[in-house]
Amino acid sequence: MAFSIGKSSISPFGQGIRDALPFVLVIIPFGVVFGVVATEAGLNVFEALTFSVVVIAGAAQFTALQLMVDNTPTVIVLISALAVNLRMAMYSAALTPHIGMAPLWQRALIAYFTIDQSFACADVAYQKHRDWGLDQKLRYFAGVIVPICPLWYLATVIGAWAGESIPDSWALDFAVPITFLAIVAPALRSLPHMAAALISVVLALTFAFLPYNLGLLIAAIAAMLVGARLELILNRRAGAAA
Amino acid sequence: MNALSQTTAHIDRTTLWTVIILLGLGSFGLRFMFTGLVGNRAMPEWVLRHLRYTSVAVLPGLIASAVFFPTATGGVPDPARLIAAATTIAIGVTTRNVLWAIVGGAGSLYLALYLLG
Numbered sequence: 001m002a003f004s005i006g007k008s009s010i011s012p013f014g015q016g017i018r019d020a021l022p023f024v025l026v027i028i029p030f031g032v033v034f035g036v037v038a039t040e041a042g043l044n045v046f047e048a049l050t051f052s053v054v055v056i057a058g059a060a061q062f063t064a065l066q067l068m069v070d071n072t073p074t075v076i077v078l079i080s081a082l083a084v085n086l087r088m089a090m091y092s093a094a095l096t097p098h099i100g101m102a103p104l105w106q107r108a109l110i111a112y113f114t115i116d117q118s119f120a121c122a123d124v125a126y127q128k129h130r131d132w133g134l135d136q137k138l139r140y141f142a143g144v145i146v147p148i149c150p151l152w153y154l155a156t157v158i159g160a161w162a163g164e165s166i167p168d169s170w171a172l173d174f175a176v177p178i179t180f181l182a183i184v185a186p187a188l189r190s191l192p193h194m195a196a197a198l199i200s201v202v203l204a205l206t207f208a209f210l211p212y213n214l215g216l217l218i219a220a221i222a223a224m225l226v227g228a229r230l231e232l233i234l235n236r237r238a239g240a241a242a
Numbered sequence: 243m244n245a246l247s248q249t250t251a252h253i254d255r256t257t258l259w260t261v262i263i264l265l266g267l268g269s270f271g272l273r274f275m276f277t278g279l280v281g282n283r284a285m286p287e288w289v290l291r292h293l294r295y296t297s298v299a300v301l302p303g304l305i306a307s308a309v310f311f312p313t314a315t316g317g318v319p320d321p322a323r324l325i326a327a328a329t330t331i332a333i334g335v336t337t338r339n340v341l342w343a344i345v346g347g348a349g350s351l352y353l354a355l356y357l358l359g
Contacts, residue, residue: 022341054266087300093276094293100282111274177305182343185334204303219303227295
């Protein structure tokens with residue numbers, strides 16, 4: 001998705017690696033920040049690493065950690081962090097038409113590795129390469145995972161080791177917003193996509209006061225409804241004009 | 243997601259491990275919900291149409307408050323971060339290239355922090 005070199009000779013696995021490379025720039029600061037925050041919360045290196053390996057979802061990890069520091073009841077911690085991860089169910093649904101034919105153990109592996117970056121790459125690539133079969137789609141997904149996920153674990157360890165010696169002036173907090181904006185911007189290719197993104201932002205801010213990150217859920221569902229509805233209306237209009 | 247706590251608190255170990263394990267299982271469950279259980283059964287067109295908007299519906303909302311009300315500046319809108327966000331979007335839309343958008347966004351953030359800071 002990132003590079004438009006246009007070489008069709010490259011394998012889906014190689015293409016996956018190539019598309020994932022920009023995210024390496026992001027996964028490292030993101031993981032380091034998690035390691036640092038985990039250390040500040042009193043976790044040791046092993047605990048921070050286990051957190052990243054078992055949960056493998058940055059936003060949910062930050063949410064859970066912050067709430068635990070605030071002495072929130074465990075049930076609320078879990079509900080809030082899982083609400084942040086509800087988008088993974090949407091990703092799972094969106095991947096199913098493409099990789100649903102794979103054997104169960106492969107689908108389980110893909111489920112574990114379904115993160116924002118792997119989904120974003122696969123979503124774009126699968127819509128672009130409609131001729132790809134199951135095998136090529138799986139190879140592409142594996143290619144995306146290879147440079148990203150091991151670095152997520154490694155960066156967590158580095159952050160936990162470095163601890164609080166990383167200065168605030170590095171503004172690592174903004175690595176995540178920049179990545180997600182960079183993922184989304186090229187996908188704003190039609191009016192329905194732009195409308196969905198706008199609704200998502202406006203409603204997420206409007207409902208930010210709701211507990212357990214329910215605001216994001218409302219915003220995401222409304223944005224999907226608006227995008228799909230607008231696509232239908234525009235298609236009908238184009239059909240009527242033709 | 244960027245809520246850095248200043249206090250070095252002590253988290254109860256039982257709570258910590260309960261959260262790590264249950265959150266891990268729950269997250270896997272969410273990720274496996276459709277790929278694992280729906281499998282190769284065909285999904286209707288109206289469902290697929292909604293799923294095409296998954297990333298543009300989730301990601302902007304996920305980072306909206308971090309862009310407009312960053313925790314690092316105490317929830318006060320920060321010109322440098324707003325400039326960086328606008329630059330990232332502008333480069334991403336025009337070049338359709340994720341890497342350039344990230345590099346441009348990070349570059350503009352540091353430049354703006356240096357000039358405005």
